[in-house]
Amino acid sequence: ILNVEQSPQSLHVQEGDSTNFTCSFPSSNFYALHWYRWETAKSPEALFVMTLNGDEKKKGRISATLNTKEGYSYLYIKGSQPEDSATYLCAFNDFGNEKLTFGTGTRLTIIP
Amino acid sequence: DVKVTQSSRYLVKRTGEKVFLECVQDMDHENMFWYRQDPGLGLRLIYFSYDVKMKEKGDIPEGYSVSREKKERFSLILESASTNQTSMYLCASSLGGQGLHNEQFFGPGTRLTVL
Numbered sequence: 001i002l003n004v005e006q007s008p009q010s011l012h013v014q015e016g017d018s019t020n021f022t023c024s025f026p027s028s029n030f031y032a033l034h035w036y037r038w039e040t041a042k043s044p045e046a047l048f049v050m051t052l053n054g055d056e057k058k059k060g061r062i063s064a065t066l067n068t069k070e071g072y073s074y075l076y077i078k079g080s081q082p083e084d085s086a087t088y089l090c091a092f093n094d095f096g097n098e099k100l101t102f103g104t105g106t107r108l109t110i111i112p
Numbered sequence: 113d114v115k116v117t118q119s120s121r122y123l124v125k126r127t128g129e130k131v132f133l134e135c136v137q138d139m140d141h142e143n144m145f146w147y148r149q150d151p152g153l154g155l156r157l158i159y160f161s162y163d164v165k166m167k168e169k170g171d172i173p174e175g176y177s178v179s180r181e182k183k184e185r186f187s188l189i190l191e192s193a194s195t196n197q198t199s200m201y202l203c204a205s206s207l208g209g210q211g212l213h214n215e216q217f218f219g220p221g222t223r224l225t226v227l
Contacts, residue, residue, distance in 0.1 A: 009152075032213040043116070043218040044202070051213055089155065093214050098143055098162065098206065099170070100216060104154035 002026055004092045006103035013080045014111050020076040021106040023090030027071035031095040035064055035075055038105070039086040047075075047088075080110045115139070116219040118203050124225045131190040133222050135203030142208025144186035145216065146170075146178065148199040155202065161186055162208060193226045200224075 005024045013019045025033060032051045038044040048057040053068040061078045077084055087107045091100035119134035137144065145160040147170075157170030159178040167178050175197060179187045186205075190197055200223050204216040 031210075034213075034215065036218075041220075043220050045218075046215050049213045049215050091216075098208065098210060098214050099145070099157060099160060100214060102147075102155040104152060 002092060002094065002101040004090060004101050004103040006088075006090055006106050008106060009104065010107040010109070012109045012111055013077075015080055015082060017080055018076065018078045019080060019108070020074050021088065021108075023073045023075070023103055025071050025073070025090070025092040025101075025103075026094070027069060029094040029096075030068045030071075030092075031097070032093040033066055033068075033073050034091040034093065034100060035073070036089040036091065037086045038089060044089060075106075077108075080108075082110045082112055084108060085110045116203055116205055116217050118201075118219040118222050120222050121220060122223050122225075124227065125190075125193050126227050127194060129190075129193050129226075131193050131224065131226075133188040133190075133201055133203075133224070135186045135188070135205075135219055136184050137186075137203075137205040137217070138184065139205070139207075139217070140183065141205035141217075142183075143206040143214075144180065145204040145206075146176075146186065146188045147202045147204065148172070149202060149221075150199050158188065193224075195226050198224060198226045 035047040036044040050066040055066040087105040147155040161180040203219040
């Protein structure tokens with residue numbers, strides 16, 4: 001079983017502040033790294049799919065970076081808003097495998 | 113947009129009952145997955161299917177079975193429900209052939225309580 005770890009497990013951030021959290025994954029046989037956002041009472045939705053070492057992706061105030069050599073990815077949120085409150089999941093995909101291995105998630109709460 | 117639907121949002125069953133959770137996707141995806149999500153444990157894969165009538169065990173298949181008779185539908189079956197199967201169950205689908213780098217599209221989840 002592949003080991004995908006996320007930290008911190010939970011986070012409370014003041015509205016307007018910026019924040020970031022980490023996903024670590026095996027550095028061998030890498031194919032893709034996924035970030036999902038899971039809001040309460042909704043389905044998890046894909047934020048980013050990252051495939052190349054050094055990739056940086058951005059969607060509005062949210063961005064992510066990828067280091068496949070050392071096996072980590074960071075997710076950044078700039079100027080947090082209440083609607084950013086959600087659980088953020090990362091998922092590792094190794095080459096030749098159509099399954100994803102999910103981390104346990106970071107539960108983010110934005111304090112108004 | 114891909115749509116993945118699940119038959120129930122909330123379900124309450126008694127110990128020993130046979131339980132069916134249904135999932136339907138409308139984008140002709142090859143792969144379908146069943147997960148359960150428990151606090152502190154993340155999404156754990158129960159079973160997945162990469163084609164009609166094909167299935168493979170995930171990380172925690174014990175106590176579950178699945179059925180995929182049609183491409184768009186993937187059913188999770190609890191043969192004899194137990195209290196430790198109380199959980200949130202999520203269905204997902206993906207294109208297959210490593211298309212979209214295996215991005216998965218999720219249903220809204222079924223919160224199952226076994227009394």
